[in-house]
Amino acid sequence: xxxxxxxxxxxxxxxxxxxxxxxxxxxxxxxxxxxxxxxxxxxxxxxxxxxxxxxxxxxxxxxxxxxxxxxxxxxxxxxxxxxxxxxxxxxxxxxxxxxxxxxxxxxxxxxxxxxxxxxxxxxxxxxxxxxxxxxxxxxxxxxxxxxxxxxxxxxxxxxxxxxxxxxxxxxxxxxxxxxxxxxxxxxxxxxxxxxxxxxxxxxxxxxxxxxxxxxxxxxxxxxxxxxxxxxxxxxx
Amino acid sequence: xxxxxxxxxxxxxxxxxxxxxxxxxxxxxxxxxxxxxxxxxxxxxxxxxxxxxxxxxxxxxxxxxxxxxxxxxxxxxxxxxxxxxxxxxxxxxxxxxxxxxxxxxxxxxxxxxxxxxxxxxxxxxxxxxxxxxxxxxxxxxxxxxxxxxxxxxxxxxxxxxxxxxxxxxxxxxxxxxxxxxxxxxxxxxxxxxxxxxxxxxxxxxxxxxxxxxxxxxxxxxxxxxxxxxxxxxxxxxxxxxxxxxxxxxxxxxxxxxxxxxxxxxxxxxxxxxxxxxxxxxxxxxxxxxxxxxxxxxxxxxxxxxxxxxxxxxxxxxxxxxxxxxxxxxxxxxxxxxxxxxxxxxxxxxxxxxxxxxxxxxxxxxxxxxxxxxxxxxxxxxxxxxxxxxxxxxxxxxxxxxxxxxxxxxxxxxxxxxxxxxxxxxx
Numbered sequence: 001x002x003x004x005x006x007x008x009x010x011x012x013x014x015x016x017x018x019x020x021x022x023x024x025x026x027x028x029x030x031x032x033x034x035x036x037x038x039x040x041x042x043x044x045x046x047x048x049x050x051x052x053x054x055x056x057x058x059x060x061x062x063x064x065x066x067x068x069x070x071x072x073x074x075x076x077x078x079x080x081x082x083x084x085x086x087x088x089x090x091x092x093x094x095x096x097x098x099x100x101x102x103x104x105x106x107x108x109x110x111x112x113x114x115x116x117x118x119x120x121x122x123x124x125x126x127x128x129x130x131x132x133x134x135x136x137x138x139x140x141x142x143x144x145x146x147x148x149x150x151x152x153x154x155x156x157x158x159x160x161x162x163x164x165x166x167x168x169x170x171x172x173x174x175x176x177x178x179x180x181x182x183x184x185x186x187x188x189x190x191x192x193x194x195x196x197x198x199x200x201x202x203x204x205x206x207x208x209x210x211x212x213x214x215x216x217x218x219x220x221x222x223x224x225x226x227x228x229x230x231x232x233x234x235x236x
Numbered sequence: 237x238x239x240x241x242x243x244x245x246x247x248x249x250x251x252x253x254x255x256x257x258x259x260x261x262x263x264x265x266x267x268x269x270x271x272x273x274x275x276x277x278x279x280x281x282x283x284x285x286x287x288x289x290x291x292x293x294x295x296x297x298x299x300x301x302x303x304x305x306x307x308x309x310x311x312x313x314x315x316x317x318x319x320x321x322x323x324x325x326x327x328x329x330x331x332x333x334x335x336x337x338x339x340x341x342x343x344x345x346x347x348x349x350x351x352x353x354x355x356x357x358x359x360x361x362x363x364x365x366x367x368x369x370x371x372x373x374x375x376x377x378x379x380x381x382x383x384x385x386x387x388x389x390x391x392x393x394x395x396x397x398x399x400x401x402x403x404x405x406x407x408x409x410x411x412x413x414x415x416x417x418x419x420x421x422x423x424x425x426x427x428x429x430x431x432x433x434x435x436x437x438x439x440x441x442x443x444x445x446x447x448x449x450x451x452x453x454x455x456x457x458x459x460x461x462x463x464x465x466x467x468x469x470x471x472x473x474x475x476x477x478x479x480x481x482x483x484x485x486x487x488x489x490x491x492x493x494x495x496x497x498x499x500x501x502x503x504x505x506x507x508x509x510x511x512x513x514x515x516x517x518x519x520x521x522x523x524x525x526x527x528x529x530x531x532x533x534x535x536x537x538x539x540x541x542x543x544x545x546x547x548x549x550x551x552x553x554x555x556x557x558x559x560x561x562x563x564x565x566x567x568x569x570x571x572x573x574x575x576x577x578x579x580x581x582x583x584x585x586x587x588x589x590x591x592x593x594x595x596x597x598x599x600x601x602x603x604x605x606x607x608x609x610x611x612x613x614x615x616x617x618x619x620x621x622x623x624x625x626x627x628x629x630x631x632x633x634x635x636x637x638x639x640x641x642x643x644x645x646x647x648x649x650x651x652x653x654x655x656x657x658x659x660x661x662x
Contacts, residue, residue, distance in 0.1 A: 028578075031567075032603045032617035035624070070308040077602070080659045081617070084510040084607035089614060 026096040032081055033093075041097040043107070043158070051163050055102025057214045059151030061094035063179070063228065072177040074170065102147075106207035107160040114201050122202035125195060133190045138199070141183070141222040141229075146206060148214035152228035157208040164200035179227025261414035270352040270419065271359070271410075276342035282382045291383025294376050297520070298369070298437040299512035300384075304330045306394070313337075313390035317662060318363050319466035321451065322403035325361050326394040333389040346381045347374065352419065359409035361397075362417075362451070368439035370419065371432065416452035430527025433520055434474075438512075443471040443504060460534045461590060468660040469503040470592040477533035481584055487525035492516055493611035497576045498585045500606045502599060502618075510607035556636025559629050563621065564637075572641040578616055588642030593634055597648070597656045600630050627653040 027040075033053075038044050041054035053061060067073035069082045069090070082090065114122065124130075126146070129137035139146055141153055148155035156164075170176035171188035178184055191199070222229060282288075295301065304327045306315035314329035332339040338346065341356075349355040353366035360366065369377075402408040434440050443464045446457030451465060461473035472478055479487060481498050490496040494509040501509045516524070561570070567579040572588075574581030582588050587595045601622045606615035621630060627650035634653075638646035 026614060029614055029616045031619045032605060035603075035619045072308070076659050076661060077620075079661055080602060081605055083661070084506045085605060085615075086608045086613075089608045092614060 026092045030093065030096070036077075037097075041100050042103045043160075049160060049162050049166075051159055052103040053097040054100035055211075055213055056098060056154045057148055057150045057152060058091075058094045058098035060148075060154045060228070061097055062091055063152065065090040065094060067177070074175045102155065102208055102211050102213060103158045104208050104211050105158065106205050107158050107163075108201075108204035114198060114205075118198045119202060121195065122198040125191070125199050126202060130191075130195075135187055135190050136183075136223060138203075141224070141226070143215050143220070145212055146203075147208065147212040149220065149222070150214045150217040153214070153222070155208065155212075155214060156203050157206045157212075159203055161200045161204040164203055165196060168196045168200070181225060181227055183224055183226035183228075258414070262410075265413045265417045266352070266419040270354050270413075273354070273356060274342075274344040274348050277344050279343050279378075281343060281385055282378065283386065287379050287382050288386050291379035291381070291386075293515065293517075294380050294437060295383050296512055296515045297433065298380070298439070299508060300330070300380070302507060302511045303327050303363075306392075310388070310390045310392065312384065312387050313392035313394075315392060315394035317395075319662065320363065320399075320403075321465065323397065323399035325363050325397045325399065328357075329390060329392055329394060330384050331387050331390045331392075332385050333391050336391050336393050337389060338384065339389060343378055343381055346384075347377045350377050350380075353413075353417075358406045359413065361403075361409065362412070365439040365442050367417065368436055368441065371436040376437070412450075412452075416450065428523075428527060429520065430523035430525070430530075433524050434527050438524065440474065444474050459528075459531055461592075463592065463594070464504055466660075467504050467662075468594065468656070468658070469598065470590065470594050471504070472586050472590045472595075473534050474528050475531040475533045476529055478586065478589075479529050482525075482529070484522060484525045484529060487529065488516075488518075488521035489611070491521050491524060492609060494607045494609050495580070495612050495615065497574065498581045498583075499587065500580050502604050502606070503595065506604070506607040509609060514607075514609040514611070555629070556632035556634075559625065559633040560636050563625065564633065572637070582637055583641040585641070588638050589644060590642075591644070593638060593644075593646060593648060594656055596634050596638065597630065597653060600625075600634060601653070601657065602659055622657075626650070 033041075036044060036050040037053050041052060043052035044050065064073060065082050065085075066087070068075060068078040069085065071079075085093075125135065126138045129135045129140065138156060141149065142156050143149055143153075146156040167176060167184075168188045168191070171182075171185040174185075176185075188196075301311055303316055303318075304312050304314050306313070306317075306327075309315055310331075312330040314327045316327045318325045318327070329337040331337040334340045341349075345356065349360065350366060350369040350372065352370070353360045353362065353364060397404070402411075441453065441459055444459050444461060446454040446460045446462040447465065448454050448457075454460070459474040461471055461478075463470050482490065482496065486496055490499065490501075491509070491513045492515075494501040494506060494514065513521075564582075568574050568582050569579075572582035572585075574583075587599065599618055601620060603618035603620040605617045606612060608615055625633070630653045631648040631650050634648055635646040638644040
C-alpha cells in the first residue's frame with residue numbers, strides 16, 4: 001500500500017514535467033534551419049536550392065539528418081549543423097517538420113519552360129517509367145499523387161529544379177547513399193542526363209494545392225524492395 | 237694547399253660545434269631511451285569489469301575515440317584526417333586487430349607510446365598528444381589499454397599520411413623532437429586531480445595554448461589561447477581572468493552541458509563536449525573547473541591574428557549598432573544581456589572579449605548548434621548570416637559587438653571577413 005502511494009506520488013510528480021517536455025516547442029530552437037528551409041519548413045523564396053521540409057515523412061527526414069551527420073549525404077553546411085547532435089534530438093527535429101502542413105505551391109512555376117515534347121517525355125517517365133531501361137515510374141513508389149509514402153518515401157511536389165538535378169548527380173557519383181538496396185542510385189544510373197533535367201523541371205512545376213500528406217504506411221506496396229521501405233526491413 | 241688548410245681551420249671547429257649542439261639537443265630530448273621499445277614484462281592485461289569501466293571512462297575523458305575514428309567508421313579503427321601545415325595525417329587503428337591495430341602490443345609498449353611518442357612504427361607525429369599523456373599514472377594507462385583491448389577488433393587500414401618533405405620522413409621527427417620535445421617526469425601532477433586532468437588526459441593545452449611557427453607550443457604559451465592549427469578557430473586563454481564570470485560550479489556545468497549563460501561550445505569545443513567532457517563525473521568536473529580558475533591570468537597574448545593590409549578599409553563602424561538592433565537584439569537583447577537558458581549573453585562573453593575575432597565572425601557567418609548533451613538535450617541554434625548580411629555589414633556588427641560588449645578595440649573590414657569565409661569540417 002505504502003509502495004503504491006509512493007509510486008503514484010512519483011507518477012503525479014513526473015507527469016506534468018514529461019508532458020511539458022513532449023509539447024515543448026522545438027521550433028524555436030531551429031532558427032539556424034529556418035534561414036534556408038523557412039520558418040515553418042515551407043522553403044524560402046530565393047533560396048530555392050534548399051528543399052522544403054514541412055510534411056515530409058518523419059522517418060525520411062531522420063534518415064537524411066543522420067546521413068549528413070555520418071557522411072552518407074554530403075553538404076558541408078548541413079553537416080556543420082548536425083554533426084554533434086544525437087539521435088534523440090534529430091528525431092525531435094524530424095518529427096517537428098513532419099507534423100507541419102505540407103508546402104502547397106510549386107517550386108519553380110514557369111521558371112524553366114519545357115517544350116511540349118520534353119514535357120510529355122518527362123510526364124511519361126514520372127507516370128509510366130521507361131521499361132526499356134528498367135526505370136520504374138516515379139509514382140510507383142512516391143505515390144500516384146507524388147505525395148510520398150510513410151515512413152520513408154518523400155513527396156516529389158514542390159521541389160526546386162536544381163535540388164532535384166543535384167540529387168540525381170549525387171546518386172550517380174556515389175555522394176548520396178540511401179539504405180541498401182539503394183533504389184534511387186540504381187534508377188539515377190539508368191536515366192540519361194537530358195531526361196533527368198526534363199523530369200526535374202517537370203517536378204518543380206508540380207504543386208500540392210490540396211496540401212496532401214504522405215500516404216499512410218502500407219497503404220500501397222511499391223514494386224521494389226528498397227532500403228528505405230519497411231517491407232525491405234522485414235525481409236532482412 | 238693553403239686553401240685546404242684554411243677550410244680545415246674553419247670547417248673542422250664548425251663541424252665540431254654543430255656536433256656538440258646536436259649531441260646536447262639529442263640528450264635533452266631523452267637520448268636514445270625514447271627510441272628503444274621496452275621488453276614485454278609479461279604483465280597480464282586486466283579484464284575485470286571495474287578496470288574496463290574505468291578504462292572506458294578515462295578513454296572518453298582523453299577523447300581518444302574522437303581522433304581515432306573516421307567519420308562514419310567503426311570506433312577506434314582510425315583513419316580520421318588531420319590537416320596540418322605540412323599536409324594530412326591520418327589517425328591509427330587502436331582496436332585489438334593484431335596486424336592493423338594494437339592487438340600485438342604489450343602493455344609496456346602501449347605505455348611507452350603514450351609517454352614517449354614512439355611505437356613500433358617509429359616516432360609518432362606530435363598531433364598525438366604524448367607530451368601530455370606522459371604525466372598519466374601507470375594504473376590509468378593500463379586501464380585504457382585494457383579497455384582498448386575489449387573494443388571490437390577492426391582490420392581497417394587508415395590511409396597513408398600525405399605530408400610534404402621533410403615532414404614526410406619519419407627521421408625528421410627526431411630533429412623536431414631535438415628542438416621541441418622535453419620528456420616529462422611521469423605523474424608529476426598526481427597531487428592535483430584538476431591539473432592532472434587538464435594537463436594530462438584532457439590535453440587542453442593542445443588547443444588552448446599559443447604556438448610557435450614550427451607548430452610547437454610556445455614556452456610562455458601555456459593555456460594562453462591561440463589559433464587551432466588547421467581548424468580556423470581560436471581557442472581562448474584559460475585562466476582566472478578569462479573565466480572570471482564563471483563560478484567553479486558554473487564552469488563545471490559548462491564543461492558537461494556545452495552551454496552556459498555567457499558562452500556556448502561551438503566548433504572544435506563542441507566536439508570535445510559532445511564526445512568527451514559531457515561524461516565527466518561530478519568530482520572530476522569540479523576539479524578541472526577549480527584548477528582552470530586558479531591558472532594565473534595571462535598578459536593579453538598576441539594571437540597571431542593580423543589584419544589585412546590597407547587599402548580596402550572603408551569606415552563601417554557607424555552602422556554596426558543599426559545592424560545589431562535589426563539582426564541580433566531580438567535574441568541577444570538590446571544591451572547584449574542575452575536570455576538565460578536560451579540565448580547566450582554577449583556582454584563580457586568569452587568570444588567578445590578575446591583578442592582574436594575569428595570565433596565571433598565564424599558564428600555570425602555560419603551560426604551553428606550547441607552540442608547535444610545529457611544536460612542540454614535540445615540545444616538552441618544560432619542562424620547563419622552569410623546569406624543575409626554583406627561582408628562589410630558583418631565587419632561592422634562584429635566591431636560593434638566586440639567594442640561595446642567585450643571592451644576590445646575592433647577594426648575589421650569586409651576584406652578581413654572574406655578571408656575568414658568557409659566552413660571547416662575536417
